[in-house]
Amino acid sequence: MAKILAVDDSASMRSMVAFTLRGAGHDVEEADNGQAAVDAARGQRFDLVLADVNMPVMDGISMVRELRTMDAYRGVPILMLTTESNPEKKMEGKAAGATGWLVKPFDPEQLLATVGRVLG
């Protein structure tokens, strides 16, 4: 069981991700934008952060950059939930320090497989 932070401004996507991960026994917290995620991450240490790219207030890329400045999050896996149409976003995310990505649309099985991949 891991502590996972799910970040997405879309409530339906977020609840799908959270529901799936909780079903697999993980402890999931939700945030609806990058700033909220950074705030949540200051309060506690997550084993994995899953974040959408396009969000209001603070986008996913800025969030990764922000998290990577925090000592506690230097090596923590951060996965971007990105879309096929946006290959450059993957690179931008990587440059900011993201661990990897999961391409939307994904189904619960793909999500669990990818999460399993980083949690080992």
Added chain:
Amino acid sequence: MSKVDLAQFHQAFFEESLDGLDAMETALLALEAGSDDAELVHTVFRAAHSIKGGAATFGFADVAAFTHVAESLLEEVRSGRRAIDKPIVELLLRSGDCVRGMLSRSMGGHPAANAESEALRAALAAMISGGGAPAVAKAVAVSEDVEGWDIAFRPFDYLLKTGNDPLRMFRELAALGALTVDTSLDKLPSLEAMDAESAYLGWTLYLAGPVKRAAIEAVFDWVDGDCELSIVAREAAPKAVAPVAAAPLAAKPSRDAAANSESSSVRVGIEKIDTLLNLVGELVITQSMLTQFADGVDASQLELLRHGLGQLQRHTRELQESVMSIRMLPISTVFNRFPRLVRDLTQKLDKQVNLDMRGETTELDKTVLEKIGDPLVHLVRNAIDHGLETPAKRRAAGKGDTGTLRMEAFHRGGSIVVEVSDDGAGLNRDAIVAKAIERGIIATGEGMSDEAVAELIFEPGFSTAAQTTDLSGRGVGMDVVRRNVADLGGSVAIRSTPGAGTTFTITLPLTLAIIDGLTAAVGEEIYIVPLVSIVESVQLGADAIRSVAGGGELFRFRDAYLPVVRLHDVFGCEGSRAKIEEGIVIVVEGEGTRIGLFVDALIGQQQAVVKSLETNYRRVAGISGATILADGSVALIADVTGLVRMQARRKAA
């Protein structure tokens, strides 16, 4: 793990998508009006992007395909490759409408795409310059007959900081086939110079078996550019394979986090709120029950009990107010659709109108909000179609070319007032009188006050489908507006000045869940009459009552004869007073008609938590609901509008 049923997220997806479309429309209209706020483009893009992502995830392929094209066009705008202009805004507005339709068809389980959406999709695609070349899938040479793979992997020193771990990757490789790992220590610095978070090692791996290249590349997908990597097939005659490594990308600065403080909101199912509200209602009842009980308790304990009760009362009231506020939403959720409506109407009618909306943050009960939209749309359509003049006519009347349509919401007393006013021509008295005569509503307009003439437009049958234009029409008249508002416990008034404009004033109760009522006794029963409907309560002398043929009774009230409705007759209970002069007559007004409700006596005024009779029992004519009194007994709430209609039917029969 059991399979996750995605259908459970559909409702949330539809709701947020519709919200997104509203935000998109608002932003597009602002852009069209000339705003150059970059955040507006981002808002529009984000809405399309989110809908696309959600639609694809939750299995609405048509919606995803459509929004994908819209998003591609928006990406060009966002990246500055294309300026946003009127044709694009127009196309995107239509696209928003189209997606709304597609979503509603999807909600109903119907195919989302139709001829219109396909045509619009083609129009969007045609606008995209360069065709937005899709990412070309990597041509992967499938060599099924390889013996194994030689992999050389040397991460750049920062790799661990990205959260990637070579060990995990090796574990993934090992799942594909038998893996041998050789570690190269040549770059390892002395212990003092070592940074624990840097990667110094390099590896040479051999993965045995007929593994596909794509499967291996997938393992290294995330570290592409963060390492030196070569993957070479071991064959009888191995071919040279180019290293996969790409130059690391420089970090592009992302746009500043916009300081738009979107207030966070929680979506809660209305039934949960209702349960909570119900519980709070019970609490209120308990509290007033205790208060009654305190009146008869031993004097020495009284002060303490009173003190405790005072506290309980304060807390319950605060709790009630905060729970009620959860049901309240800003009227902006309704007002938001009007800029678009006004824009479309004025374009169609060649009029110039400036929409001035005020008090958008005024909060209304969710149920009221849902039902107030249609009446407001009707009033706005009317104002633009009939009230406001064309620029030429306005000039002739000495006014500016552009008319003003004002929508304003505010609190007044315990009510919410929503006004729709225009600075147009005002009501045309002669035209209204002529039409009312033609429709047989009145015989002559002579001697009628301007107010009475204005009231004529609310008469059923005054406007019919045949004479309304396609704009203000749809066959709905002002009588329906008044009835819809009355169903919400509110009223509509009109004020008009020839040449200067017309104002419609809608007065609504703050909430439908709690009403202020007058409690009245009829025999053993207690009835509650909503305060908003009450004009006055009167005690009549015997000489004030006239009996009329057919058994009815009338009484004189302010220059008019009103019918008496004996509540004990209507509800079939035994009244203790038979003669009207022995009891009380409550004069009430519903749909502009006044009647007198005869009851035995008035008891007092109180707030009542409305409980539905329909859901707990069945619909009863003349009763709008029930409530529980302080002593635990049930009181019925009189439906004044219903009683007025019943009286009208009885008179007609």
